[in-house]
Amino acid sequence: MSTHSSADEIIRLESVYKIFGPQPRGRALKLAKDGLTKNDVQAATDHVVGMTDVSFEVRRGETFVIMGLSGSGKSTAIRTVNKLHDITDGRVMVDGTNVQELDGGDLQQFRQKMAMVFQHFALFPHRSVIDNTGYGLKVQGVDKDARDAASLEALNLVGLGSFANSMPNELSGGMQQRVGLARALASDPDVLLMDEAFSALDPLIRRQMQDEMMAIQDHLQKTILFITHDLNEALRIGDRICIMKDGAVVQIGTPDEILTQPATGYVAEFVQDVDQGRVIDVSKIMRDAVVIEPDTGIAAAVSAIGGDGGFVVDASGRPSGVLTPQAALQALAANGSLDSALRTDFDVTTPTQKFNNIYAAAGKGLPIAVVNDNGSLIGVLHPREMVEEMGRVESLIDGFEREVFM
Ligand SMILES: Nc1ncnc2c1ncn2[C@@H]1O[C@H](COP(=O)(O)OP(=O)(O)OP(=O)(O)O)[C@@H](O)[C@H]1O
Numbered sequence: 001m002s003t004h005s006s007a008d009e010i011i012r013l014e015s016v017y018k019i020f021g022p023q024p025r026g027r028a029l030k031l032a033k034d035g036l037t038k039n040d041v042q043a044a045t046d047h048v049v050g051m052t053d054v055s056f057e058v059r060r061g062e063t064f065v066i067m068g069l070s071g072s073g074k075s076t077a078i079r080t081v082n083k084l085h086d087i088t089d090g091r092v093m094v095d096g097t098n099v100q101e102l103d104g105g106d107l108q109q110f111r112q113k114m115a116m117v118f119q120h121f122a123l124f125p126h127r128s129v130i131d132n133t134g135y136g137l138k139v140q141g142v143d144k145d146a147r148d149a150a151s152l153e154a155l156n157l158v159g160l161g162s163f164a165n166s167m168p169n170e171l172s173g174g175m176q177q178r179v180g181l182a183r184a185l186a187s188d189p190d191v192l193l194m195d196e197a198f199s200a201l202d203p204l205i206r207r208q209m210q211d212e213m214m215a216i217q218d219h220l221q222k223t224i225l226f227i228t229h230d231l232n233e234a235l236r237i238g239d240r241i242c243i244m245k246d247g248a249v250v251q252i253g254t255p256d257e258i259l260t261q262p263a264t265g266y267v268a269e270f271v272q273d274v275d276q277g278r279v280i281d282v283s284k285i286m287r288d289a290v291v292i293e294p295d296t297g298i299a300a301a302v303s304a305i306g307g308d309g310g311f312v313v314d315a316s317g318r319p320s321g322v323l324t325p326q327a328a329l330q331a332l333a334a335n336g337s338l339d340s341a342l343r344t345d346f347d348v349t350t351p352t353q354k355f356n357n358i359y360a361a362a363g364k365g366l367p368i369a370v371v372n373d374n375g376s377l378i379g380v381l382h383p384r385e386m387v388e389e390m391g392r393v394e395s396l397i398d399g400f401e402r403e404v405f406m
């Protein structure tokens, strides 16, 4: 087996193609490999391109999200990982195993390392919650005591321990979906494959589930391959996000990268609907602050601060006053001192704050001091740049060529 895998990678798709139709390996595959789009291949051959030249790797312990509109190939991609789909071309590797080569007992055993959670998770109506949770283990031949112990532990993880002996019809839809997650966790899989697992839930419950899953993930460090058509969900839970369109990968990156460096107009268009401030840290947009010594003359201060203003800090580095260019020039004209020109009503924030939480303060028009845990000045946010940051994505979209949108 030739591999160039890194040690921490668990899943790798290498230039995978999946063509649906009577002759998947015929002309349709050739045209797809020549770079024709899904639509063009379909028009020419009446075959559907599920995936075209899809490559990505998922690292151990990572939450990797595949995001895309309906029909973009997300489910097809996740289903190649446990061989629910045979692929047409390329290679799927999981933990050093070529998935395509597995069958029979090997395939069955391999699948036990993975658990799948779907959008519409069906519970057996006449089995209790704990029996539903342990169902996969039962299929694997695990005895009842061990099964119940593992199931109860999993139910506790998803907050349903006290419902172990309830029947499914006593649970809300959100709780039933949780049982689905518990069932997946009960078999202690290496990999969780989650296909729109939360998409059927009300927004509030959905966010709760996302939070809970992230908390569980912090604790268990599973590898999660998560599918969603919701960019907000992807940004919220993904360590990295793979954006798909028409069966192809458009961009793979961290939430920050997707937001701040969209690879195409298509991604930028998606991103414009996202409230970026919710995800962007102050540290990402702060700049070095200009520091003025307290005994600086006003003329020297004017030239030091340039157009953006600067801070005076005390002996321990804490900001004690801000000098704006306007105030500095007024003081210069009036022969005033640096002290008389300083303002102390500036706002203070920290690098891990979200942009949104401080954005309103930009309205005051004063530079905002960014301080570390000791209160020492480590950077500055300029109101003008904050406003630009808010408008940046729109201009990004304008900057892309029209044809990328098609
Ligand atoms: N069994 C199949 N036979 C024929 N075409 C299929 C089959 N499964 C999927 N497709 C096609 O492959 C493409 C990708 O489908 P897929 O289900 O992977 O999309 P998706 O991104 O999961 O969409 P959704 O968000 O609606 O679930 C679609 O054009 C779909 O019609």
Ligand SMILES: [Mg+2]
Residues within 6 Å of the ligand: 074, 075, 076, 195
């Ligand atoms: Mg799907």
